[in-house]
Amino acid sequence: MTTSAPSATARPFDAVLCDVDNVIRFYDSTPVAELERAAGLPEGTTASVAFHPEQLDPLLLGKTTKEQWAQAVADRLGDGFPLSGPRARELAGALARSPFWADEDVVSALRGVRAAGLSLVLVSNAALDLGEDLAAMGLEDLADHVVNSALEGVAKPDPEIYSIAAGLAGAAPERCLFVDDHRENVEAAVALGMTGVHFRGPEDLRGALAFLDR
Template sequence: MTDATDATPFDAGPAPFDAVLCDLDNVIRIYDPAPLARLERAAGLAEGTTARVAFAPERDRPLLLGEITKAEWVETVAAGLVEREAGRLDAGRARELGAALAASPFRADEEVVGMLRRVRARMPLVLVTNATVELDEDLAALGLTDLAHHVVSSARVGVAKPDREIYEIAAARAGVPHARCLFVDDNLENVQAATGLGMSGVHYRAPDDLRAPLGFLLQGP
């Protein structure tokens, strides 16, 4: 059953949208948290501590807008960890944790990639992602440089989700009005921003969340 708070119902009938705008991280790209978690345990930190510090808006947003490099971001994360732990964590260990987060291994979810390749064959597909300037290299490492017709990266366009401008850029790249776009993201706030512009939305948690909205595109040979 569709939850009206985080998705748009999709009924049988004519195509409800003419383009798909899809997030990358935690939808298509899946990270392995295990290496960092081991380091956190060894440092006496709760798992997830480094990410909570790193993804605070004051540290994360400059990276996602292309204003600082990943190396500079790691330094801000290390400083934040040292401050948070009030002297219980030395700068060297904090820097190691920040670097491990930045280098977290990742893979593509092949089930989602398979569905999106079928979407691409039938309508515009645009990746809309809060990403670093290294996104092109990351997509190449994943073997996904040809997955989408267009890629809208926050670090390249200078605006990040949930700012309405990034959705407008993505719809323009697709060549489709807002009301004819489907937006997919694992972050509910980002989905709500898209639906507030008139788009259909899917709050993604697992591949099955895509089967109903994309069903008419997945049928046939």
């Protein structure tokens, strides 16, 4: 769903700024869920601990590595649940190593952005190893630039990270299309004058990029 309408021109945008996780990249939670069942924990327990801001924010701001994050998650699991140290570390490690893949429909649509001459910038709240993960998916050349919160020290929805991305794209905010699966991140982009797309599936992206086919 597009939350603000682009102007009716042949080329309404000069740049597309796009999130990574849950837009391009998706994770397989099956290994963690199986370990949680074996440990007698409700499915999703590990993620609820790991993605609490107290645990997650240092990772996304580059203040800790993924290995340090996993250890902190294991410590919290061991303290808050009837788990042995080895079982807690197994769960945290499995989450940190969750298999992931790229949605080929989304990747194809984004490759079309650059083919049409628009700038594409990935804007992600991610760990320090995002570049390695993109390479593992064969996407190191997908975008013109990658803005990673862990490297910039600032994360969405802070306005600064949007300004960094627009600057790298060489585009004014009102000429940027911003795509993200979190509504608050989209709303922050719209507040800066960008056109925001709340991503819930590839059809949302295809709809926003329909102007490329005209």
